[in-house]
Amino acid sequence: MEHGSRQAATIEPEVMFPVSIFTPQALVIASLSLAVLLVAIFVILSRRRLASRGNSVLLVGASDAGKTAILSTLVYKHTPQTHTSMQTNSVMMSVGNTTIRLIDIPGHPRIRDQFRDFLSDAKGIVFVVDSSTISRIGPAVAEYLHQILHAITSLPPSRSTPSLSIVAHKCDTLKPTAQATSEQLALNRVRTILERELEKRRASQAGGVGIEGLGAEETESDVGGLECSGNGEFRFANWEGGEVVFIGTSVSVGKGLSGTNEKDAQDSELLPLQEWLAAQL
Ligand SMILES: Nc1nc2c(ncn2[C@@H]2O[C@H](COP(=O)(O)OP(=O)(O)OP(=O)(O)O)[C@@H](O)[C@H]2O)c(=O)[nH]1
Numbered sequence: 001m002e003h004g005s006r007q008a009a010t011i012e013p014e015v016m017f018p019v020s021i022f023t024p025q026a027l028v029i030a031s032l033s034l035a036v037l038l039v040a041i042f043v044i045l046s047r048r049r050l051a052s053r054g055n056s057v058l059l060v061g062a063s064d065a066g067k068t069a070i071l072s073t074l075v076y077k078h079t080p081q082t083h084t085s086m087q088t089n090s091v092m093m094s095v096g097n098t099t100i101r102l103i104d105i106p107g108h109p110r111i112r113d114q115f116r117d118f119l120s121d122a123k124g125i126v127f128v129v130d131s132s133t134i135s136r137i138g139p140a141v142a143e144y145l146h147q148i149l150h151a152i153t154s155l156p157p158s159r160s161t162p163s164l165s166i167v168a169h170k171c172d173t174l175k176p177t178a179q180a181t182s183e184q185l186a187l188n189r190v191r192t193i194l195e196r197e198l199e200k201r202r203a204s205q206a207g208g209v210g211i212e213g214l215g216a217e218e219t220e221s222d223v224g225g226l227e228c229s230g231n232g233e234f235r236f237a238n239w240e241g242g243e244v245v246f247i248g249t250s251v252s253v254g255k256g257l258s259g260t261n262e263k264d265a266q267d268s269e270l271l272p273l274q275e276w277l278a279a280q281l
């Protein structure tokens with residue numbers, strides 16, 4: 001019996017063990033550790049989210065300007081024949097050691113306004129213009145560009161402003177002259193026409209005349225975005241919203257998949273744009 005009771009005495013701590021670890025102090029320590037762990041997981045996840053934020057570049061511009069052709073050539077090194085896009089196309093692209101998200105927003109009037117949904121995450125905006133049709137559709141292109149300039153200048157001060165480049169695309173459609181290359185002609189044409197059209201919009205706004213395309217709900221004081229230093233006349237170089245970089249590009253439709261020479265040629269036609277993209281990181 002004595003032996004049996006000694007055995008019970010040695011067993012007793014084992015029976016008590018699970019109960020003893022759930023003391024109030026242990027429970028407090030466990031809950032604190034759990035809270036610390038949850039906070040650490042939350043911090044790691046939100047850091048990851050922040051790291052991926054602000055790494056997008058938006059490709060915007062009128063329908064048929066060449067946005068999807070540019071995206072395809074930059075990302076897949078191939079330029080298939082493309083057709084009017086009806087939905088936004090978002091693709092990761094390697095630039096140097098890092099990646100950016102290229103977002104191709106269709107120029108269709110019912111879709112193009114979606115650029116606003118991506119603006120807060122945008123590091124850069126590439127406004128693509130078809131150099132071969134800009135003389136004909138200048139007012140419509142300027143109307144869309146005005147909306148973008150307005151949206152950029154309306155961003156809250158807490159948000160850093162995305163860089164803006166205007167791409168004079170389809171340079172290949174302009175015949176070079178003895179004085180100027182196709183690229184110079186395209187850049188000159190696109191800049192001149194857009195400045196002229198935006199100045200018309202600025203002047204009519206200053207004169208109190210309604211401006212087409214900014215929405216009926218926009219009051220006159222809301223319709224900004226074209227403010228310039230100097231005499232106020234619209235010039236990209238004087239635009240108060242930030243620097244605007246002009247780039248001339250073209251792609252060779254139907255080429256690029258096979259043959260390294262074709263691939264290199266495709267790259268070189270877009271090289272200035274690739275360099276601008278790399279400079280945004
Ligand atoms: N000559 C020439 N044609 C081009 C060039 N880039 C694109 N194209 C052609 O232009 C047309 C329109 O190109 P897309 O890339 O589909 O135009 P987009 O801007 O995506 O148009 P949406 O999707 O409607 O907004 C297509 O037929 C292309 O093959 C270029 O550099 N030179």
Ligand SMILES: [Mg+2]
Nearest residue numbers: 067068084085
């Ligand atoms: Mg497209």
